[in-house]
Amino acid sequence: MALNYIWIAFFIIAFVVGLIRLIVYGDMEVFPNMVNGTFDSAKTGFEISLGLTGVLTLWMGLMKIGEMGGIVKVFSKLVGPFFARLFPDLSRNHPATGSIMMNFAANMLGLDNAATPLGLKAMKEMQETNPVKDTASNPMIMFLVLNTSGLTILPISIMVFRAQLGAANPSDIFIPILLATFFSTLTGLVAVAIYQKINLFDKVILAYIGGLTLLVSGIIFYFSGLPKEQINQISSIASNIILFSIIILFILLGLRKKINIYEAFIEGAKEGFGVAIKIIPFLIAILVAIGAFRASGALDMLINGIRTGFAALGIDTGFVDALPTAFMKPLSGSGARGMMVDAMKTFGADSFAGRVACIVQGSADTTFYILAVYFGSVGIKKTRYALGCGLLADFAGIVAAIVIGYLFFG
DSSP states (O other): OHHHHHHHHHHHHHHHHHHHHHHTTOOTTHHHHHHHHHHHHHHHHHHHHHHHHHHHHHHHHHHHHHHHTTHHHHHHHHHHHHHHHHOTTSOTTOHHHHHHHHHHHHHHTTOHHHHHHHHHHHHHHHHHTOSSTTBOOHHHHHHHHHHHTTOOSOOHHHHHHHHHTTOSSGGGGHHHHHHHHHHHHHHHHHHHHHHHTOOTTSHHHHHHHHHHHHHHHHHHHHHHTSOHHHHHHHHHHHHHHHHHHHHHHHHHHHHHHTOOHHHHHHHHHHHHHHHHHHHHHHHHHHHHHHHHHHHTTHHHHHHHHHHHHHHHTTOOOTTGGGHHHHHHTTTOHHHHHHHHHHHHHHHOTTSHHHHHHHHHHHHOOOHHHHHHHHHHTTTOOBOTTHHHHHHHHHHHHHHHHHHHHHHHHO
16 A cells, blocks of 8 residues: 555656746756656566566575475574564464464565465464454564564575676675664564563573674674775675575485475476566566656655755765665565665666665565554554564664665775
């Protein structure tokens, strides 16, 4: 629903700004540029979507091997003791516990097709023991906020878009995204824990959070002491080693489970091809709206106004061109993806703005959409503090994305 209003607003604002430029400034080219912008954007959206089929087919095939090899169960066991402390109102034998663990594991691995059904199942199971059926329970809120924080280990879709748009090394944003999404998730977790009076000094919670925080701090400290050219080089090498190691892990798990790895790959690859085709109308729709918005001059007016404000404060404004992705992220996943693609197309996939837009895209998830779908599926009307904590996590992730963007690519 949010995307519907955003899409309409793009066209109306573009039309109004176009009229002002025509009547007040006598700009005779504004409306031809807007129409041409929609045609060009539609063509670009189709070309990008079509080009995604190969890479997306490859990765969905590999992910299917991992899924059938039991990687989701492995991750759920690894995080099980930690999440048990975060959901004290759920007993160890509660039906939702398994679904919650599997949902988070699938989300971390970028398995959206598996994560969403598991998430809806978890909500339904939590609702069965919810004493007030129209009000979000504590476990529901923790579950939703951690989902909206977007903790993802494998940002496959972002790397696929970067590859299609000509990035020299599509995976160079892998480590920056991991760092940014960590801060988003940590912020959301702490905010909800404070509301719910969860003991953050519990030994298990401290071990998990403390260990990850030390690891992230060590990575940031290490990279902050390197020259810029070495940061990019080492980050790229490390990212590719990690990604290829994950592929090998999936294959080994498949061998351990004695599955037919080739057939599993083909099954997942078919799904990847279908996903790439399904993306076409959504990507074209948002890119056409953004194209008209940009051609009218409205987007430049917005960005220049923000740039002027930050410049007046003495803040470097290199990140400002990536902010449309940040503005759209809490509202619409498709809209944010379109803004990310637009930033890479306009400024270049390897430009600072293009890279920061990618890090922002991977730093958090779509808060309003997730709350609407998950709460709506079980009839929850009173969401309590879920939205506030979710947006706080988004904000932390976006700020972290910008700061980390400067560290790695600035």
